[in-house]
Amino acid sequence: MGTGNRARPLHPLHPLMPALTLLTAAAVTLAACGGGSSSKGSGGSAPKTMNIGVIYPFTGANADQGAIGMAGCLAGVAEVNAAGGVLGGKFACKPSDTKGDPADAVSAANQLMASAQPVMVIGASDDAVATAPIVTAAHLPNFATIGDRS
Numbered sequence: 001m002g003t004g005n006r007a008r009p010l011h012p013l014h015p016l017m018p019a020l021t022l023l024t025a026a027a028v029t030l031a032a033c034g035g036g037s038s039s040k041g042s043g044g045s046a047p048k049t050m051n052i053g054v055i056y057p058f059t060g061a062n063a064d065q066g067a068i069g070m071a072g073c074l075a076g077v078a079e080v081n082a083a084g085g086v087l088g089g090k091f092a093c094k095p096s097d098t099k100g101d102p103a104d105a106v107s108a109a110n111q112l113m114a115s116a117q118p119v120m121v122i123g124a125s126d127d128a129v130a131t132a133p134i135v136t137a138a139h140l141p142n143f144a145t146i147g148d149r150s
Helices: 017-033 063-082 102-115 125-137
Strands: 049-056 090-097 120-124 142-145
Touching: 049 063, 049 102, 049 125, 063 090, 063 120, 090 102, 102 125, 120 125, 125 142
Parallel strands: 049 090, 049 120, 120 142
Antiparallel strands: none
């Protein structure tokens, strides 16, 4: 009796998990950056865009993972940005295709780090073994999504 209102843990592949992960990541990033460079500059400067690297297979046999990961990032970013962003800055999702292959995942991670300069990275756990050393070397939060559809 009285247990009808108890919160249940979300399944790892629940549609809201990527958005909730992103919100958690935003809080961690805010705490880790302690203000970062977005607090510097003159009062008339444009808000800073903080890129989130989305490292998933967007092509190949597991391309559905990329679509799901990107949708989760976009949903979370929309929610955080609508609430004012973090430290006056807004988030943007920057995809990088691993093609589901460890060698391609390394290239994708290196290219993402050089071009998008992300403040954090989310990606598939299958690729994280290959990409984690690159993301860790950049001293960035790295969130690997895992789960089983069953």
